[in-house]
């Protein structure tokens with residue numbers, strides 16, 4: 001999943017219809033066959049249509065993602081890439097009634113005044129989201145716009161340039177190496193589910209099935225662990241600290257490592273500690289207080305300065321077209 005603070009185009013309904021607007025677009029069930037009246041959001045680099053999907057994330061809400069013809073599942077951005085293959089819906093209506101308008105995270109709430117931005121779904125914890133798209137690596141990507149945060153209406157979408165694989169003790173070949181231990185063993189990036197808390201980042205050591213993640217102490221997890229994978233060359237580490245992180249990542253792409261239900265998305269950090277590289281969570285959901293939390297010999301610690309995992313495989317160009 002990616003978080004971009006680049007301009008995005010948002011889908012709007014042309015005629016402001018007030019209450020009657022429900023008749024102008026609707027969500028149909030989607031089980032792999034695209035209805036004739038599905039709204040086309042754009043094309044992939046391979047010239048196949050991209051449609052607008054909506055999936056239900058348990059305890060999360062109804063989240064927007066791209067639908068590709070013939071592909072039954074939809075991947076939606078919600079604390080990572082959520083793959084959904086049931087109860088998926090596809091946005092339908094008269095194509096001519098829609099247009100896309102450029103906006104960015106800071107001006108969206110002003111731009112939509114007196115217009116009708118299409119609602120794409122909602123998050124239980126936050127409210128309604130809009131539907132965005134960008135042109136990215138030759139493809140059109142569809143995703144959610146966090147319009148429930150005025151001034152912070154970012155565009156999130158799922159990109160499979162990196163992904164979390166299941167981890168049960170065997171490190172996949174494409175796992176991203178975060179560094180080495182003092183004993184010259186690789187350290188990888190793990191993510192584990194802490195009940196009632198969220199998806200939290202920690203270190204994975206080859207051959208060790210459990211992951212220890214920092215959440216109100218050392219949480220040892222041995223089920224439902226994921227490991228971050230993708231093309232190693234597309235990643236780099238950038239130095240940051242608790243007070244400047246939110247400024248340093250503007251217009252860059254910091255990798256999302258997970259989320260805390262109560263707080264929001266976290267980034268992935270690392271430090272060198274006693275000769276080891278240790279991976280942990282950055283509390284980036286608190287701008288100005290984005291500390292690095294990690295597990296050191298069974299206890300949770302935090303530090304002020306660290307390196308944050310960044311992604312540079314981005315090859316996006318903004319689609320300036322406004323379609324009617």
Ligand SMILES: *[C@@H]1O[C@H](CO)[C@@H](O)[C@H](O)[C@H]1NC(C)=O
Nearest residue numbers: 006007103104105106107108
């Ligand atoms: C958002 O867009 C507006 C209007 O195009 C522009 O003036 C503003 O600088 C942009 N803001 C950011 C943060 O990109």
Ligand SMILES: *[C@@H]1O[C@H](CO)[C@@H](O)[C@H](O)[C@H]1NC(C)=O
Nearest residue numbers: 239240241242243244304305
């Ligand atoms: C954070 O890093 C910036 C840039 O390197 C530096 O200017 C600033 O003093 C640092 N802040 C703290 C609190 O360490």
Ligand SMILES: *[C@@H]1O[C@H](CO)[C@@H](O)[C@H](O)[C@H]1NC(C)=O
Nearest residue numbers: 218273274295296297298299
């Ligand atoms: C790690 O923790 C154990 C038990 O708390 C302690 O006995 C040991 O000395 C610690 N090791 C280091 C290197 O601090």
